[in-house]
Amino acid sequence: MNAPVKTIALIAHDGKKPEMVSFVLRNKIKLEGLKLYATGTTGGHIAKEGFEVTKLLSGPKGGDAQIAALVATGEVDAVFFFRDPLDSHPHEPDVQMLLRVCDVHNVALATNPLTAQLIIDGIQYQEDEHDA
Numbered sequence: 389m390n391a392p393v394k395t396i397a398l399i400a401h402d403g404k405k406p407e408m409v410s411f412v413l414r415n416k417i418k419l420e421g422l423k424l425y426a427t428g429t430t431g432g433h434i435a436k437e438g439f440e441v442t443k444l445l446s447g448p449k450g451g452d453a454q455i456a457a458l459v460a461t462g463e464v465d466a467v468f469f470f471r472d473p474l475d476s477h478p479h480e481p482d483v484q485m486l487l488r489v490c491d492v493h494n495v496a497l498a499t500n501p502l503t504a505q506l507i508i509d510g511i512q513y514q515e516d517e518h519d520a
Contacts, residue, residue, distance in 0.1 A: 392397070393421065394465045395423040395464050395465050396419070396423070396464070396468060396508075396512050397424070397455045397458065397466070397468070398412070398487075399455065399467070399469040399470070400430045400469070400470040401447075402420050402472070403474075408433070408434070408470050409437060410501075411470075411504060415505070416439075416489050416507050418509075418511070419439065422465075424439060424440065424441040426441050426442070427443075427444055427445065428446035430447075431444070443519055447479055448477075448478060448479040448482075450480060450482075452483055453485065455467065456489040459493055459495050460492075460493060462493070465495065466508075467486070467495060467496070468504040468507070469483075469487075469498070469499055470500065471499050471500075
């Protein structure tokens with residue numbers, strides 16, 4: 389029996405979008421078998437690189453809240469949110485709500501590339517163990 393497909397939500401503040409694109413390109417093989425959601429603009433950048441991604445609204449227009457809803461309903465296994473801590477963001481309450489929902493529902497959350505790498509490597513390890 390096959391393991392259920394893992395789902396990852398991808399979000400990046402404007403200053404971190406290049407890091408997100410670099411991350412997904414470095415992990416292309418690991419991400420190919422996963423379902424990807426992304427906020428609108430981030431998803432657009434990722435889709436341009438050939439990834440199949442479900443694009444939601446942009447973060448400031450409700451995309452962060454949409455991803456939080458997916459987390460709350462158990463539809464997302466991990467959130468990779470590359471935040472820019474050195475810039476202010478008008479939708480910060482939505483960002484905080486998303487972080488809280490991840491904690492409440494015990495969903496893996498990475499706010500930087502190193503942590504995201506550890507999570508994606510862990511997902512890959514679990515899949516390899518399941519297939520063995």
